[in-house]
Amino acid sequence: MQVSVIGLGYVGSVTAGALARNGHSVLGVDEDGEKVAMYRSGKVPIFEPGLRELIDDAVAHQRLSFFHTSEVTDFLGDLIVIAVGTPPTETGAANLSYVRSAINWVTTKQAHGIILMKSTVPPGTGVRISGNLLRGSGLEYVSNPEFLREGQAIADWFHPNRIIVGSECQEAVQVVKDLYQGIDAPYVITDVTTAEMIKYASNAFLATKISFINEIANLSDKVGAIIDDVSYGMSLDPRIGPSFLKAGVGYGGSCFPKDVRALDNLALTNDHNFEVLRAVVTVNNRQRLLPLFLLRQRFGSLTGVKVGVLGLAFKPGTDDVRDAPAVDLINCLVVEEAAVKAFDPQAVLPSEMKMLGKVQLTDSLLDCVDGTQALVLMTEWPEIVEANWAEIAQRVMPPKYLIDGRNALDPQQMFLHGFSYCGIGRRARGSMKNHVVGECPKAK
Numbered sequence: 341m342q343v344s345v346i347g348l349g350y351v352g353s354v355t356a357g358a359l360a361r362n363g364h365s366v367l368g369v370d371e372d373g374e375k376v377a378m379y380r381s382g383k384v385p386i387f388e389p390g391l392r393e394l395i396d397d398a399v400a401h402q403r404l405s406f407f408h409t410s411e412v413t414d415f416l417g418d419l420i421v422i423a424v425g426t427p428p429t430e431t432g433a434a435n436l437s438y439v440r441s442a443i444n445w446v447t448t449k450q451a452h453g454i455i456l457m458k459s460t461v462p463p464g465t466g467v468r469i470s471g472n473l474l475r476g477s478g479l480e481y482v483s484n485p486e487f488l489r490e491g492q493a494i495a496d497w498f499h500p501n502r503i504i505v506g507s508e509c510q511e512a513v514q515v516v517k518d519l520y521q522g523i524d525a526p527y528v529i530t531d532v533t534t535a536e537m538i539k540y541a542s543n544a545f546l547a548t549k550i551s552f553i554n555e556i557a558n559l560s561d562k563v564g565a566i567i568d569d570v571s572y573g574m575s576l577d578p579r580i581g582p583s584f585l586k587a588g589v590g591y592g593g594s595c596f597p598k599d600v601r602a603l604d605n606l607a608l609t610n611d612h613n614f615e616v617l618r619a620v621v622t623v624n625n626r627q628r629l630l631p632l633f634l635l636r637q638r639f640g641s642l643t644g645v646k647v648g649v650l651g652l653a654f655k656p657g658t659d660d661v662r663d664a665p666a667v668d669l670i671n672c673l674v675v676e677e678a679a680v681k682a683f684d685p686q687a688v689l690p691s692e693m694k695m696l697g698k699v700q701l702t703d704s705l706l707d708c709v710d711g712t713q714a715l716v717l718m719t720e721w722p723e724i725v726e727a728n729w730a731e732i733a734q735r736v737m738p739p740k741y742l743i744d745g746r747n748a749l750d751p752q753q754m755f756l757h758g759f760s761y762c763g764i765g766r767r768a769r770g771s772m773k774n775h776v777v778g779e780c781p782k783a784k
């Protein structure tokens with residue numbers, strides 16, 4: 341099948357490479373000339389494990405080529421995947437201008453085929469697009485939300501746990517099934533608005549799980565329970581399950597924060613007060629600043645306090661710092677005039693932060709920790725979690741305060757290395773022998 345993918349970000353580039361691997365003939369299209377030039381010269385502008393190889397292989401087999409929008413003159417394909425961004429507007433609503441302009445552009449190119457919407461758009465959008473932009477065009481609109489996790493996007497693409505198809509046109513549904521031929525997953529065939537809601541409800545539910553467990557962790561700190569055991573104990577109930585019960589400094593990234601806010605905005609504009617969702621956002625906004633409150637408690641004024649921030653990306657396995665808790669934390673630390681160093685194995689500081697010139701991004705973990713008084717682990721990269729913590733401890737100065745914002749380190753080990761360790765929901769003393777975390781006598 342000839343397919344075009346419009347928008348070569350995370351979703352679009354993975355989709356383009358994977359569809360080509362599945363034997364389709366794929367045009368990758370973007371309006372960013374620099375991005376297209378990079379793909380053409382064999383470079384992949386984002387860090388996603390396996391993506392480079394996937395794209396190289398597709399290009400080598402002549403099943404994938406890249407075009408700037410201005411270069412596309414003829415037929416885009418039997419199926420056109422829309423994978424452009426839907427960033428938040430000031431109100432939290434999804435900005436649909438890129439989606440609309442992509443669809444308008446497609447209608448100037450061809451008058452038949454299927455538009456497969458992979459961009460995350462609020463429920464109701466597809467029906468409006470079909471009724472307005474596509475009316476009389478001969479193009480069929482199908483919603484096909486994606487559930488790719490950054491860092492695992494390729495595995496998720498080839499082994500999805502479901503394929504959602506929002507369309508009431510049986511022919512179109514069959515074309516989508518042909519597109520995914522060879523991929524083994526249950527299909528949910530439904531109408532467009534329901535398909536759109538499945539995507540938002542899934543992300544919002546996972547975000548709710550995270551904020552819920554974070555609140556349980558915060559309360560555990562107050563009453564002396566140990567969150568690791570609470571999560572584990574809960575997870576054994578198959579109705580609850582083990583995933584997304586890891587307490588920490590909250591969720592980030594380009595999806596959860598944006599989608600939760602957009603769903604809340606959708607609720608508001610439909611005269612529906614989605615109170616649970618509001619609470620999810622409030623908890624998450626506060627959670628990412630917990631390390632700041634802990635540092636203030638420990639040091640009083642943060643002026644001149646030397647802090648090392650370990651991890652910038654919103655989670656390990658990606659270089660993505662969009663809405664990353666670490667970025668918010670660093671901004672606050674800079675305002676309070678702490679001396680901040682930061683390290684991430686893949687990510688770099690967002691450009692507006694570099695301009696501040698007040699954060700030193702180091703090339704190595706050891707350089708980052710050297711001479712600091714406090715460390716804050718914000719992203720649980722294996723390179724950080726499995727580092728030589730005995731050596732790290734030697735380079736950190738008293739009070740050797742270590743905030744483990746992802747509960748990724750062994751509290752006992754850290755204590756033995758001389759750190760004054762503080763996790764999230766793990767701070768209680770003496771309540772369970774495996775988790776006893778005390779003040780480091782040496783650090784006092």
Ligand code: UGA
Pocket residue numbers: 460486487488489490491543546550583584585586587588589590591592593594595596599654655
């Ligand atoms: C998320 C969804 O998991 C995908 O299914 C979806 O397709 C994607 O958004 C999207 O809408 O495009 P992603 O943003 O890559 O994927 O990130 P996740 O792996 O879901 O993690 C999100 C955040 O939650 C991270 O900051 C992570 O650190 C945090 N998290 C996750 C926790 O704090 N605790 C947990 O137990 C799990």
